[in-house]
Amino acid sequence: xxxxxxxxxxxxxxxxxxxxxxxxxxxxxxxxxxxxxxxxxxxxxxxxxxxxxxxxxxxxxxxxxxxxxxxxxxxxxxxxxxxxxxxxxxxxxxxxxxxxxxxxxxxxxxxxxxxxxxxxxxxxxxxxxxxxxxxxxxxxxxxxxxxxxxxxxxxxxxxxxxxxxxxxxxxxxxxxxxxxxxxxxxxxxxxxxxxxxxxxxxxxxxxxxxxxxxxxxxxxxxxxxxxxxxxxxxxxxxxxxxxxxxxxxxxxxxxxxxxxxxxxxxxxxxxxxxxxxxxxxxxxxxxxxxxxxxxxxxxxxxxxxxxxxxxxxxxxxxxxx
Amino acid sequence: xxxxxxxxxxxxxxxxxxxxxxxxxxxxxxxxxxxxxxxxxxxxxxxxxxxxxxxxxxxxxxxxxxxxxxxxxxxxxxxxxxxxxxxxxxxxxxxxxxxxxxxxxxxxxxxxxxxxxxxxxxxxxxxxxxxxxxxxxxxxxxxxxxxxxxxxxxxxxxxxxxxxxxxxxxxxxxxxxxxxxxxxxxxxxxxxxxxxxxxxxxxxxxxxxxxxxxxxxxxxxxxxxxxxxxxxxxxxxxxxxxxxxxxxxxxxxxxxxxxxxxxxxxxxxxxxxxxxxxxxxxxxxxxxxxxxxxxxxxxxxxxxxxxxxxxxxxxxxxxxx
Numbered sequence: 001x002x003x004x005x006x007x008x009x010x011x012x013x014x015x016x017x018x019x020x021x022x023x024x025x026x027x028x029x030x031x032x033x034x035x036x037x038x039x040x041x042x043x044x045x046x047x048x049x050x051x052x053x054x055x056x057x058x059x060x061x062x063x064x065x066x067x068x069x070x071x072x073x074x075x076x077x078x079x080x081x082x083x084x085x086x087x088x089x090x091x092x093x094x095x096x097x098x099x100x101x102x103x104x105x106x107x108x109x110x111x112x113x114x115x116x117x118x119x120x121x122x123x124x125x126x127x128x129x130x131x132x133x134x135x136x137x138x139x140x141x142x143x144x145x146x147x148x149x150x151x152x153x154x155x156x157x158x159x160x161x162x163x164x165x166x167x168x169x170x171x172x173x174x175x176x177x178x179x180x181x182x183x184x185x186x187x188x189x190x191x192x193x194x195x196x197x198x199x200x201x202x203x204x205x206x207x208x209x210x211x212x213x214x215x216x217x218x219x220x221x222x223x224x225x226x227x228x229x230x231x232x233x234x235x236x237x238x239x240x241x242x243x244x245x246x247x248x249x250x251x252x253x254x255x256x257x258x259x260x261x262x263x264x265x266x267x268x269x270x271x272x273x274x275x276x277x278x279x280x281x282x283x284x285x286x287x288x289x290x291x292x293x294x295x296x297x298x299x300x301x302x303x304x305x306x307x308x309x310x311x312x313x314x315x316x317x318x319x320x321x
Numbered sequence: 322x323x324x325x326x327x328x329x330x331x332x333x334x335x336x337x338x339x340x341x342x343x344x345x346x347x348x349x350x351x352x353x354x355x356x357x358x359x360x361x362x363x364x365x366x367x368x369x370x371x372x373x374x375x376x377x378x379x380x381x382x383x384x385x386x387x388x389x390x391x392x393x394x395x396x397x398x399x400x401x402x403x404x405x406x407x408x409x410x411x412x413x414x415x416x417x418x419x420x421x422x423x424x425x426x427x428x429x430x431x432x433x434x435x436x437x438x439x440x441x442x443x444x445x446x447x448x449x450x451x452x453x454x455x456x457x458x459x460x461x462x463x464x465x466x467x468x469x470x471x472x473x474x475x476x477x478x479x480x481x482x483x484x485x486x487x488x489x490x491x492x493x494x495x496x497x498x499x500x501x502x503x504x505x506x507x508x509x510x511x512x513x514x515x516x517x518x519x520x521x522x523x524x525x526x527x528x529x530x531x532x533x534x535x536x537x538x539x540x541x542x543x544x545x546x547x548x549x550x551x552x553x554x555x556x557x558x559x560x561x562x563x564x565x566x567x568x569x570x571x572x573x574x575x576x577x578x579x580x581x582x583x584x585x586x587x588x589x590x591x592x593x594x595x596x597x598x599x600x601x602x603x604x605x606x607x608x609x610x611x612x613x614x615x616x617x618x619x620x621x622x623x624x625x626x627x628x629x630x631x632x633x634x635x636x637x638x639x640x641x642x
Contacts, residue, residue: 113568113569113601114568115567115568119465119538120465120466138535139564140535140537140538140564141538141563141564141567141568142537142538142539142543142567143535143536143537143538144440144441144465144466144536144538145441145465145466145536146536147534147535147536147537148535148536150535151534151535213468213472214459214461214464214468214469214471214472215464215465215466215467215468215469216461216463216464216468217440217461217462217463217464217465218463222463222543222544222545222546223543223546223567223568223570224543224545224546224567224570224573225543225544225545228570242462243460243461243462246436246462246463246544246545247434247435247436247462247544248434249544249545249549249570249573252545252570252573252574252577253573253577256573256574256577256578256581257577257581260577260578260581260582261581261582280434
């Protein structure tokens with residue numbers, strides 16, 4: 001009987017150990033949340049989106065398998081999405097009220113809490129790389145406008161003519177928006193990663209709001225609002241109506257609910273997206289990964305374009321529910 | 322004996338009730354933290370600072386006594402500090418690398434979690450009022466540069482010539498800074514309030530960093546970093562090396578430690594300022610007030626210019642330790 005008890009105790013101990021074992025790696029990507037349903041997105045466009053998210057995911061997995069850093073994965077994955085006209089970031093950035101592109105991006109290293117961001121830049125091909133330069137090559141966290149472009153250019157970022165960001169779809173979106181302010185107008189891309197070294201990283205990039213005015217800044221470049229990573233808790237990237245994500249300090253709030261209240265990453269993301277943002281009217285979603293590799297992809301909008309994978313071989317790509 | 326026990330229980334119950342009784346109002350103001358010691362500040366300048374902080378405090382108390390809102394107090398108090406050349410905000414704003422002023426401000430209403438901010442503005446006399454306009458007269462939270470000025474001007478903010486911000490002291494500070502990067506270069510003003518209706522409000526305003534480049538944005542306009550208010554926890558305004566206050570999401574972290582971990586406002590402020598910021602090299606301080614009127618004024622720098630008062634008649638003004 002004593003032997004049986006010992007065996008049971010050992011089994012229970014092994015189970016409790018197992019609960020703490022972390023995955024080797026995990027990655028989640030988003031391409032924006034909002035009115036993403038078959039009503040608004042044709043099967044052809046759905047396939048283009050799925051293909052591009054898969055390409056970005058495979059690239060991330062490749063780097064992670066080789067033991068690459070979460071920061072490298074976040075930057076490379078987001079560059080792929082920025083280079084595609086399908087998402088509201090980089091090449092596919094929306095137009096502001098004046099018919100110009102004003103892009104935002106930020107990146108954060110969960111190991112060191114170092115972070116970088118750019119806001120209101122109009123000529124940097126890959127804002128996520130400029131954000132990483134701000135973090136790694138300056139004493140600052142956030143730079144704006146012409147100053148940010150000057151810094152990025154001096155540090156080797158690719159500067160492009162504003163014509164590079166001109167896509168027919170986004171230009172037409174602006175014309176529709178100018179005629180009817182009720183249309184969908186947000187969009188963002190993001191990536192969160194747990195790497196083989198156990199480090200978390202998060203990145204977010206956006207063209208902001210179609211038809212935005214007055215130098216409006218959303219949540220994307222704001223550490224703690226649209227983007228956050230902390231090895232003690234989780235990495236978070238947000239997408240949606242940015243003003244609400246700033247007021248609710250969404251990314252840091254999810255981290256704080258885990259660290260201070262003991263919630264799981266799923267519980268914390270659910271609480272903020274459904275019980276705080278939604279009642280306030282804040283539409284959108286979040287992607288998160290915790291230090292064990294658990295992920296969450298919560299949204300209170302119609303859909304969220306997303307892709308995920310981990311070292312157990314679980315993976316998926318979804319555009320609608 | 323039973324009667325005695327009953328009396329004791331009633332007494333204990335009354336005590337526990339008393340612990341929850343809130344003050345009618347409380348207010349804390351800061352004029353910046355840093356190398357604030359008799360070595361750097363003459364007795365004459367100390368008196369000027371004390372007088373101006375007292376004037377701002379008396380103005381705040383006057384509005385609070387009459388039942389005015391925390392938001393009105395925050396705006397009016399900060400306007401007084403912005404109009405003085407003694408502090409790094411408004412009139413006394415420091416110069417950037419290009420010899421220009423780029424000011425930041427933000428304000429938050431703890432009752433609604435509404436917030437507003439401006440960043441990189443060079444011609445608005447009172448950035449704190451522009452921040453409140455962004456909150457109350459636009460669907461946005463944060464606006465930058467020329468767009469923010471255009472919006473503020475259209476809404477009746479006082480626009481001034483850049484010469485208005487030229488003070489001999491700040492210009493000389495820039496020249497010294499250009500010659501020796503090690504000099505003190507931060508400064509901010511802020512105010513946090515609990516009003517008679519039980520609402521919390523926070524505001525922060527700054528000229529940023531002397532000699533700053535590349536459109537650098539600090540923590541002041543960033544909700545959750547340099548400024549935060551939430552009726553469920555506290556109101557916070559920060560001052561110090563802004564980059565660290567962004568990385569540590571200082572203002573929201575203090576709120577989260579109270580709300581999710583049950584820390585008092587003193588414990589939460591101490592934890593963030595001394596156990597998180599200080600080991601990382603993040604110099605500065607915070608002022609906080611909780612929903613009961615308890616206050617905290619923690620700093621890890623030499624000094625912090627500050628003033629405080631509450632409805633019990635407690636008050637004080639301090640420039641050094």
